[in-house]
Amino acid sequence: MKNVSSSGIVELPKTDPRVKLIAAKIKKENYKPDALIEVLHTAQNAYGYLPINVLHYISKELRLPPSRVFSTVTFYHFFSLKSKGDHTCLICTGTACYVKGAQQILNEIEKEFTLKPGEVTPDNKLGLQVARCIGACGLAPAVVIDDEVQAKVKPENIASTLKAKLQSI
């Protein structure tokens, strides 16, 4: 049976290794409220996104109002309240990639997977995101698939690359 607090939030199981990771980070930062962003990074690395009960846990541990935590999470692009999918495809839309055809790549993906930036396929297999600039302008247009930078991507090949990736695991 799950522990549900008075506010209707499912409490985190203390034995979950991911919770332990966050707890260790909070302890390392001496429970200082100004370590909020650092702790959020750890939590997102562990979960892949920031579930709402994790935010409540962090707010309690750092003695910060939930509103402060929530407003900080929603301010920064890096943090996500939704699952990003088992595999992620990140399209760089920085200036260099933009002038070299990042939009065509996005169009191809939308055509093939009916995915728009920020969305995940219904089976949660693939998530699509865009980045402002990943700083790999010499490789434009650049795409990051599961943390791996793909250089000089051709729009006509993106669908097959992604399909191969989805089938690999």
Next chain:
Amino acid sequence: MNRQELVDLIASAKEKRQKIKHKIFVCCGTSCMASDSEAVLKALKEVIIEKGLQNEVEASLSGCMGLCNQGPLVKVNPDNTIYQKITCETIKDVVQGQFINKEPLRELLLFADTRPEPFINAEEDPFFKKQTKIILKDCGNINPEDIEDYLAVDGYKALGKALLQMSPEEVISEVKHSRLRGRGGAGFPTGQKWETVYKYVNDQKYVICNGDEGDPGAFMNRSVLEGNPHCVLEGMLIAGYAIGASKGYAYIRGEYRLAIKRFETAIKHAKQKGLLGQNILGTDFSFDIEIRIGAGAFVCGEETALIASIEGKRGTPKPRPPFPAESGLWGKPTLINNVETYANIHQIILNGGDWFSEIGTAKSAGTKVFALAGKIQYSGLIEVPMGTSLREIVFDIGGGIPNDREYKAAQTGGPSGGCIPLQHLDVKLDYESLASLGSIMGSGGLIVMDDQTDMVDVARFFMEFCMDESCGKCVPCRVGTKMMHDLIQKIFEGKGTKKDLERLEELAVYVKETSLCGLGASAPNPLLSTIRYFRNEYEEKIQKA
């Protein structure tokens, strides 16, 4: 560690390096790694053992060598021979040619596919010949993950000099003499900034390194942090000594995983050697550095927003004054400089401010690193003296526009800057001349556009960027960028009127004048600059409507 130990350490690192006849570097910057350079390095190490060359040849990773779209790059020192687009297979031929047959493989040399006679010594190629390297001097020639490599190129010698032979006032005066200006974009005199923070009396002061390089099309800071993290660390240490701070923060973009990793390693190694921590080099000076990872907000490049972010808050800017120099991080006097600014410091201390001030122009001393990208033959990282003309950069160094297209404009300063059209191609790049053309130096991103580029679309792209990245705190920026974006979009779609263009120009002035921070104040720049030079493109779209 005391002074003598540092001298010995540098000497022994140098001696160790001299024993090895040839050093092969495989570029392991983000770009080359995306082209699988790590596998090439592994294959190279195997091949060296296989051929029994381990006594005269040593392979190692390095930072960016500059030509990011020709990667993976492999460089043989001291010959300065660079090979391009190397694979795990061709690396064997390189070793065979270079060390067994003693005849470099011409077909794999850098620029072999684009120049009739590629150079065996890459430094003789126009791409490198026109450059002057201060910041990137050791980038690509040392292993960024090995502190001894940095020590072997006189690393931390400047720290020793500053701490043991100079007073904080003398350090500041040297930096003032150099006429170094902030490389983050605004170009504020660095020495003057240091002096201001130095003068505030407080028990705690902070040094911050701004590595939140958010301009799309800019990757100078990433490359410096990846290629030579110790020089930034040393610059921060010297700054800490000069202003009287004991704590530093390096704020690095979350997207720059490799830069963060390399900087972490640099901090660890510096601590092990006693170059960071308590009583550095036996003096009273103690300094510690922590990394803060950015979470993806462009506005955090603004100093007060960056400070809020380090404090764990939403990264929104504050009105200035008070400036961070007086009341910054946790209300304490704080010095904020860009990565590239710190990267200059150790050489200014070693070679003197006068040496530095002789490079560049009268008002802008030193060199500037530019990230070349867009429609240009050789995109990558270059460093030129201030005052180099845009034509030299685009055509002599960058190799011109590919596919026989014509040059149309170059965007400097990203979403805060403007474009430089054909008629101003001979502009000397320094802070003042760029400002007079309605652009800014910015952090150094330089994006080249050819005659196929739609300038209204470019303006729309940057306005969309600023609209998304506006933090929402002040109305002119939050609402103004949205309204301007919608008007540009309308014109772009061919539904605009003459009145819309007038309203855009009017709004741009309001937003520029009344926004709280630099983001809003500079957001109209790309729009204004495209209207200034390419008004006809806007009018064509309006007439069609």
